Amino acid sequence: MKMARASKDDLDRMIAFMQFIEEFMDYGTHTPQNDEYEEESIELTDEGFAERLRELWGRRFGHHGVDIAWSRVVFGCGVLIDNVCDPNADTLEWKPELAAKIEGWRCFHCDQVFGDRDAALVHFGGSEIQTPACKIDAVAFRDLERLAASYVNEDTELHKEVAALRSRLADATRRAEEDGYARGLADAKKHPGELGLCVAEPEQVKGGAS
Ligand SMILES: [Zn+2]
Structure with missing residues (x-):
């Protein structure tokens, strides 16, 4: 009723x-x-x-x-x-779940109210670990800018480490190739017959096919 x-x-x-x-x-x-x-x-x-x-x-x-x-x-x-009404308030306040629908989203820190979801998202961030816009201090923001710039320029510690590893890997690969080639050449000189190679004798060269 x-x-x-x-x-x-x-x-x-x-x-x-x-x-x-x-x-x-x-x-x-x-x-x-x-x-x-x-x-x-x-x-x-x-x-x-x-x-x-x-x-x-x-x-x-x-x-x-x-x-x-x-x-x-x-x-x-x-x-x-x-x-x-909010059962925990002594004054007339909306129940929190109603307040969110009626007023939009109110920031605990700066008391700003956002009726629009996208505007609220910009202020609060999309997850609980993000800092609301009103709580971001200038020093932290400049640090973030610098960090973003170093990623764009591939100049972070991680990028430097990756570049160093690439360089070391290229050196090691080149050395391994050279060593392998030298070893193969030495083996070929020691046992040419086993490898199907034959060393030309001076007479055979001189006499030709007879
Ligand atoms: Zn705020």
Whole structure:
């Protein structure tokens, strides 16, 4: 079942009723705020107070008075507080999950509110480990710029290490090739027959095919 919403009129009646009680309890008088009553400020007896209370309550005159209004105002307020307000706040604040939808995203640090998701993303970053824009200090930002530039120029410690390794590898490869070639050549000179090579004899060269 849905609860009827209190009207502005309901609120006004409730306020007038409670102010009247407060005034009598504090001073024993009745000083109408509203000119339409055309009443003077008067000292009230208990009977006069009760009589005025009945008028404000409303039933006696058949119109809707505080008798109908108060439950809409008081219970409605309770329903709103339970459903809409932050239970951990002493002042009227949106529940956090509602605040995010209604207000957008509020930064804890600078209190800025972002209604647009993309704008919030720019301020907060996309992950929890990122620093909000308002908390980034200039020194850290310049350091990041320098780091980004060194990556662009391939000038980080990592790049230098990779370049040194490449150079050492190229040297080692070249040396291994040279050593292998020299060893092969030496073997070929020692055992030419095993490798299908033959050394030309001086006579064979001289005599030709005979
Ligand atoms: Zn911020």
